[in-house]
Amino acid sequence: MTPDRALFLVLAVTGLGLAVASVALRNLVRSAFALIGCLFVVAAFYAMLDASLLAAAQVVVYIGAIATLIVLVVMLTRRELQDRSPQTHRYWPLAAALGAVAFVGIAWGLSQYVFFNMTPSVLPAGDTVAQLGAALVDPERFLVPFEAVSVLLLSALVGAALVAGGAKEK
Amino acid sequence: MVSDWAFIGIFFFLAIFFPLVPILAGMLLGPHKPGRVKAETYECGMETRGPSHVQFRASYYLYALVFLIFDVEVVFLFPWAVAYRQFPLYAAAEGVLFILLLAAGLIYAWRKGSLAWQ
């Protein structure tokens, strides 16, 4: 049990607990903040793997933008912030059993995969951010996905403007 | 040397205590005399009137959404800005194309009036 392993276990348990809290809490705003906590744990995992850009991007995009959007919408649109629907339903033992079977099946399936028992490879020398940038711009590597992302974002922007309507239509 | 992110982790862990200590001091040192008037919501000294609900404005949501889109764009632009010098000019031009496509989206949203504060 190296310190790295111990830290990972602590973070993993915290993250899972926050994820369960996000689903199970009746107070919607608290559940949204539990989701944010869970996303921070994921960012911490990226940081532990030395994926600096991903860790920072996770916090900036997921927490700074997406989670802010979610929290904003929850606070704006719900008159009543307590979720009063029942937490379980009649067939919950069956659902739990199905869930457990699915978990065991996926875990077994993944353990047969070649990457499951690999040790982390040594990162190539040099600045990883520069290498990522080089990969994004190279026509033989990720240029087309790079430009496709911008088209995707453009469509999202146009969609948002269309759906929300404008000043003239109010 | 301690790894980069380990330091950040230590830093943020310590940073929790910097505001916590004065707040705890405040909780300990202050008087405790709860009263009915003190617990009321502040509304410029008047009694609260009307429901405690804020009117929904599409602008809040739209600004956050457009910010999200530009945030993702910028996360892609940072590696490009670091690496464009290793390549001939076409690499810089590709990023400019990326930016121009999004600028077109911004102009569309602008002309549709989505960015105006209602």
Added chain:
Amino acid sequence: MGDLFTAITEWLRSILLGAGVPAAAVPWIFAVARAFLLGISGLLLVILLIWFERKAVARMQDRIGPNRVGPYGLLQTVADMLKLTIKEDLIPPHGDRLLFQLAPILAVMGVVGLWAVIPIASTAYGVDLNVGVLFLVAAGTFGTLGILMAGWSSDNKFALLGAFRTVAQLVSYEVPMVLALLVPVALAGTMSLGGIVAAQGGMWFAVSAPLAALAFLVASLAEVARAPFELLEAESEIVAGFHVEYSGIRFGMFFAAEFLHAFTIGALLAVLFLGGWQGPGAARYPTLGAVYFLIKTFLSYFLLVWARATLPRIRIDQMLNFCWTVLTPMMLALVCAVVLLNRALMDYPLWLRTGVLLGANGLVALSTLVLLGRRVRRARRAVGAA
């Protein structure tokens, strides 16, 4: 004397090793000490900053400012903080108690965390993260979340409204701020703050891209919700925005976080655009570099204080329209121009590159002003005809 920081580190290391501390634990002890030092000095500096601001604003308004508590009023802030600490701790009974208590902590964490990556001298910094610039943006999200938490848990519809509007302002101005951050990254070829400072040995980026520095300044002022963008939380506004229900030292924490954030903006301006610790002789004597950094930071902070004392507040719709219709397109154009020109002229001498970039900045600024002027004139004509 030349490299004070390394000297002190080596001296402490010899003491620790001499006292029998295992060699593996020494870097960790240093890390904790560095983190503690950076955080505490930031918060203690706030005392000086508040005093400085009150005195400077007072003099600009032709009055004296605090001068009774301590010599020249230096202990005024200490007295104020003590007063806040011994106030009764009021928590809105119907709000969310946990979130109410968490919000000021998040607000302070968001600002103090920025100091982990700022290079004070070539050998004095918390950590030279290779994604330093993006980390700056990431640490800012703590503040936004803290504001939403504070507004929500106060159980006060004015606090909630203030929180929404403040977040709308913050989120809108973050776009031009991050675009402005792209410019020094593009000019230096690295996202690490230490690397950006090192790359300004030849020419400060404020000379190569003054428009980006200006845009960063304006966007950051709006990010901190400081004058002239403080409509939502100014003291003289009737309902003080998202922190209306906060009293005592909890409010004190929001207050301190805001001032420290303003100072940090000054430090970032110095690091990103004014060359950080660069200066004559700084490369050989890091202590001198730290002095240069502090001077530049204080000058930038003075600029912020000056803006606060002089400029009137801007209405929120004017503010947001300006952000989305002027600043963001201008910064998009500027990033394109800077990157293209920097790459095209990469093999030419520095003075030529700087001159062309400066010219491009001027061109972008001019075209923005012309287009803006045309729009304003059209709007004025429409109002006049109505």
